[in-house]
Amino acid sequence: MKINSPLEAYKYLPQTNCGECGEPTCMAFASKLIDRSGKTSDCPPLVKEKKYAKKLAELDRLLAPEIREVVIGVGERAAKIGGDDVLYRHKLTFFNKTKMFFDVADTMEEAALIERVKKIADFKKFYVGRNLLLDGVAIRAASNDPAKFAAAVKKVAEIGLPMVFCSFNPAVLKAGLEVAKDKNPLLYAANNDNWKEVGELALEYKVPVVVSVFNDLDALKSLAKTFAEAGIKDIVLDPGTYPSGKGLKDTFTNFLKIRRAGIMGDTEIAYPIMALPFTAWMAGIADPVSASYWENVMASVFTIRYGDIMILHSMEPYATLPEVHLAETIYTDPRTPVSVDGGMYKVGSPDKDSPVFFTTNFALTYYTVESDISANGIVCWLLAVDTDGIGVEAAVAGGQLTSAKVKDAFEKAGFDLKTDTNHNTLIIPGLSARLQGDLEDTLGAKVKVGPMDSGRIPGWMEKNWPPK
Amino acid sequence: MAKKIKLSDITSMFAGMDVQALEGVTIEGDIEIDLSGLGGGFDPMLAAALGQESAILAQHFARLAGMFGYPVGIGAPAAAPAISPALAAPKLKDIIPAKFDVANIAEWTTQIQEVPIGNTSADGGSRGKQVMLGGEKALPFYFDAPMPNRNQVTIDVFDMRIGLAKAVKENYDEVMDSPGEWAKKNVDKFNADMITIHLISTDPLVKDTSAKDAAKTVEEVLQAVDVPIAIGGSGNPQKDPEVLSKAAEVSEGERCLLASASLNLDYAKIAEAALKYDHDVLSWTQLDMNAQKELNRKLMKQCNVPRDRIIMDPTTAALGYGLDYAYTNMERIRLAALMGDEELTFPMSSGTTNAWGARESWMVSSPLGQDSDWGPREYRGPIWEIVTGLSLAIAGNDLFMMMHPTSVAVLKHITQTLFGMVEAEPVDIANWIGAEV
Numbered sequence: 053m054k055i056n057s058p059l060e061a062y063k064y065l066p067q068t069n070c071g072e073c074g075e076p077t078c079m080a081f082a083s084k085l086i087d088r089s090g091k092t093s094d095c096p097p098l099v100k101e102k103k104y105a106k107k108l109a110e111l112d113r114l115l116a117p118e119i120r121e122v123v124i125g126v127g128e129r130a131a132k133i134g135g136d137d138v139l140y141r142h143k144l145t146f147f148n149k150t151k152m153f154f155d156v157a158d159t160m161e162e163a164a165l166i167e168r169v170k171k172i173a174d175f176k177k178f179y180v181g182r183n184l185l186l187d188g189v190a191i192r193a194a195s196n197d198p199a200k201f202a203a204a205v206k207k208v209a210e211i212g213l214p215m216v217f218c219s220f221n222p223a224v225l226k227a228g229l230e231v232a233k234d235k236n237p238l239l240y241a242a243n244n245d246n247w248k249e250v251g252e253l254a255l256e257y258k259v260p261v262v263v264s265v266f267n268d269l270d271a272l273k274s275l276a277k278t279f280a281e282a283g284i285k286d287i288v289l290d291p292g293t294y295p296s297g298k299g300l301k302d303t304f305t306n307f308l309k310i311r312r313a314g315i316m317g318d319t320e321i322a323y324p325i326m327a328l329p330f331t332a333w334m335a336g337i338a339d340p341v342s343a344s345y346w347e348n349v350m351a352s353v354f355t356i357r358y359g360d361i362m363i364l365h366s367m368e369p370y371a372t373l374p375e376v377h378l379a380e381t382i383y384t385d386p387r388t389p390v391s392v393d394g395g396m397y398k399v400g401s402p403d404k405d406s407p408v409f410f411t412t413n414f415a416l417t418y419y420t421v422e423s424d425i426s427a428n429g430i431v432c433w434l435l436a437v438d439t440d441g442i443g444v445e446a447a448v449a450g451g452q453l454t455s456a457k458v459k460d461a462f463e464k465a466g467f468d469l470k471t472d473t474n475h476n477t478l479i480i481p482g483l484s485a486r487l488q489g490d491l492e493d494t495l496g497a498k499v500k501v502g503p504m505d506s507g508r509i510p511g512w513m514e515k516n517w518p519p520k
Numbered sequence: 521m522a523k524k525i526k527l528s529d530i531t532s533m534f535a536g537m538d539v540q541a542l543e544g545v546t547i548e549g550d551i552e553i554d555l556s557g558l559g560g561g562f563d564p565m566l567a568a569a570l571g572q573e574s575a576i577l578a579q580h581f582a583r584l585a586g587m588f589g590y591p592v593g594i595g596a597p598a599a600a601p602a603i604s605p606a607l608a609a610p611k612l613k614d615i616i617p618a619k620f621d622v623a624n625i626a627e628w629t630t631q632i633q634e635v636p637i638g639n640t641s642a643d644g645g646s647r648g649k650q651v652m653l654g655g656e657k658a659l660p661f662y663f664d665a666p667m668p669n670r671n672q673v674t675i676d677v678f679d680m681r682i683g684l685a686k687a688v689k690e691n692y693d694e695v696m697d698s699p700g701e702w703a704k705k706n707v708d709k710f711n712a713d714m715i716t717i718h719l720i721s722t723d724p725l726v727k728d729t730s731a732k733d734a735a736k737t738v739e740e741v742l743q744a745v746d747v748p749i750a751i752g753g754s755g756n757p758q759k760d761p762e763v764l765s766k767a768a769e770v771s772e773g774e775r776c777l778l779a780s781a782s783l784n785l786d787y788a789k790i791a792e793a794a795l796k797y798d799h800d801v802l803s804w805t806q807l808d809m810n811a812q813k814e815l816n817r818k819l820m821k822q823c824n825v826p827r828d829r830i831i832m833d834p835t836t837a838a839l840g841y842g843l844d845y846a847y848t849n850m851e852r853i854r855l856a857a858l859m860g861d862e863e864l865t866f867p868m869s870s871g872t873t874n875a876w877g878a879r880e881s882w883m884v885s886s887p888l889g890q891d892s893d894w895g896p897r898e899y900r901g902p903i904w905e906i907v908t909g910l911s912l913a914i915a916g917n918d919l920f921m922m923m924h925p926t927s928v929a930v931l932k933h934i935t936q937t938l939f940g941m942v943e944a945e946p947v948d949i950a951n952w953i954g955a956e957v
Binding site: 070140141142155174175176177178179192193194218219220231240244247248249252255266269270272273274275276277278279281282283290293294295296297298299300301304305308309312314315318320321329330331333334336341345346348349353354356357365368369370371372373374377378380381382384386390414416420423424428429443445446449450451454486505507508510518 | 559592611612613615616617619620621622623661662663671717725742755784806823837839840841842843844845847848851852877879880881883886887888889890891892895896899902903904906911912913916930933937938939940942944945946947948949950952953954955956957
């Protein structure tokens with residue numbers, strides 16, 4: 053983004069305060085443009101009225117992210133990568149989570165191939181109110197045979213995930229494109245040998261393309277520049293990913309350099325970067341668990357430092373779970389609040405016989421507890437105690453969670469255990485067990501110590517509820 | 521020679537059976553691990569005698585480390601069939617040459633303070649080596665300036681038997697009643713750079729061990745190992761200052777790391793003990809950069825702790841449970857320091873063990889029905905600790921307080937690779953598309 057204050061964006065807006073965008077004033081809308089929570093297309097007059105056309109074009113140019121945004125695939129699972137404006141997430145936020153593509157080879161048996169692709173498509177990990185997913189399929193033309201590759205593409209395309217076509221052979225890539233014309237796959241890759249042919253394919257089929265030069269940033273930039281000048285806009289960079297020793301350190305350095313140059317305004321190399329943790333499987337690690345761990349470690353490094361899309365092999369849960377969680381960690385918007393409002397929440401439609409739990413108002417804690425309870429069909433009252441957004445264990449240690457705080461939270465919520473329940477009982481988090489006696493005195497209620505982890509509430513309930 | 525079992529054998533043994541966790545499995549016989557072929561300089565450890573399931577893991581990781589350094593043959597695809605050269609459009613006629621160039625960060629003007637832990641005989645102590653933290657002039661592993669000191673790992677020891685995740689516990693079960701033996705195992709078998717002795721039994725709500733008795737445990741550990749040590753309290757803010765002071769007294773001259781001074785306890789008493797008996801202070805705050813500045817300021821200005829005796833613990837939250845806050849807090853602290861905030865120019869320490877609090881690291885399976893299968897927890901736990909630690913290493917953390925031997929080995933391997941001290945034969949990745957995996 054070339055501008056950073058709402059005033060600068062305001063200059064290009066109609067300045068009529070018409071409110072059609074949903075904001076009371078054009079200045080308020082300008083703020084949303086600057087923090088990237090709004091888009092120019094949200095302003096109907098700007099888009100519709102001809103007299104603003106010039107201003108709109110200029111504003112769009114000024115607001116365009118430093119790193120080009122590239123879309124792979126079509127439909128609701130299309131993968132958007134790039135689009136960043138900062139080097140550190142706290143400076144704004146990172147956009148478009150690192151996308152995890154898993155490999156299949158065109159030499160695989162049909163049944164095995166379909167099973168693996170379905171597994172990629174169906175992966176789900178619940179996390180604070182939503183599901184973390186895997187993003188796409190990288191089809192490796194291990195056969196180097198256009199017909200075989202096309203056959204594999206056809207099968208993968210039916211599942212509907214975004215695809216990367218992996219071959220340095222233009223004839224193979226073309227065969228794939230012919231059977232997946234409307235799927236917008238990413239071509240991997242143009243290199244110093246095949247760039248003319250692969251560039252032509254990108255232009256002809258209007259698909260995004262990777263330029264690949266290992267460990268030579270001058271040559272990589274030259275290729276990207278050549279493509280850009282030829283009218284290819286959707287470019288992804290592959291500087292090579294080496295799996296070990298100095299090679300891996302060089303790769304890390306290349307990622308840092310490319311992204312720093314891009315954010316600082318070198319538009320010729322301001323494109324998303326592809327990492328290939330897959331190469332962990334080429335490092336001579338004979339044992340699959342070790343190779344999988346090492347691939348995971350490489351994926352972690354490049355999720356944090358500027359990999360926008362990666363190709364991986366291991367589908368073991370111990371690999372995929374940390375991968376999706378780390379991408380979520382790094383790309384979560386740091387501007388969203390850490391805490392939920394303190395108060396009494398209902399899970400389902402609780403009545404006077406329903407159990408009463410409390411937890412802290414740290415957003416992660418609250419949503420974890422809430423989802424554990426509701427996913428298991430437990431109807432209850434859930435009190436969020438204001439601990440300044442600190443989790444249970446730390447808040448007990450730090451004095452932000454005390455019996456007085458809990459009492460205060462009940463009073464503020466207007467909830468009285470004696471009159472609003474038939475059991476006059478409170479279930480407390482296992483990690484706050486040391487407050488039990490104090491709470492019984494302070495609240496004049498029965499206090500039962502729940503499990504240490506809210507995932508165990510269902511089992512705990514079976515043994516301990518209703519109270520005898 | 522023991523029979524070698526591969527994980528894949530075990531997996532296929534149990535395939536089709538509804539086994540969620542292996543309870544009480546014992547692997548008989550000696551576990552032999554071949555560590556030849558490793559480059560010099562890197563000491564990957566890799567626990568030989570781990571016991572039970574971990575023995576298998578140790579084998580995997582021994583191979584991981586062992587395999588690095590060998591050239592690899594890759595199943596390359598057959599030569600590409602010739603295709604007729606397409607007529608290039610005029611636009612794609614010639615490569616337009618470009619030069620890549622990027623500047624170093626000019627704003628990184630300030631060096632992080634170097635802080636040593638442990639005194640050798642030269643400094644009046646009895647440690648076999650000193651650990652040096654800090655000294656960075658750039659973010660970790662960046663090309664702007666070389667990183668002078670590698671990351672260090674201190675492995676936890678507790679002064680009583682405590683509840684630990686199964687995957688962790690089986691490494692320590694037989695030494696958990698003896699802090700000295702425990703410490704020795706961490707150093708001899710698991711390649712710990714340092715030991716942290718946690719005096720948790722001193723908590724009035726646990727065993728209420730006296731400061732004097734706790735100090736004996738510290739002496740025991742100091743005699744058992746010659747690496748530098750960190751001394752932790754129980755987390756009880758009323759009692760910790762007294763416990764740590766007494767521990768500082770009996771370890772006078774050893775330059776231990778006292779963990780921790782914080783704003784909610786008598787930090788002045790801990791600082792005073794550090795100065796009087798020649799130790800370092802861990803300055804601990806909870807995910808709050810301004811509180812960290814305040815505590816560091818108080819330690820320096822009010823308590824006269826010299827700059828080369830302060831290490832910060834800005835709090836570690838586990839992957840999936842607030843790591844985003846912990847990560848960004850550390851990265852902001854380090855960036856502010858490099859840009860000259862003198863109240864933050866200190867090395868950092870992470871309680872990476874907190875990763876074991878994440879349910880993904882220890883639960884047998886997901887409590888939520890709609891989740892995809894979580895797979896065997898034996899492999900989830902260590903990686904949860906690794907990813908939590910590695911993320912913070914990249915954010916700027918120097919010292920890692922860890923528990924699982926495999927996690928220690930892998931974290932060391934990746935951080936030392938990024939540091940630049942791991943030699944390996946170059947791997948030819950040109951044909952990754954046709955690789956057989």
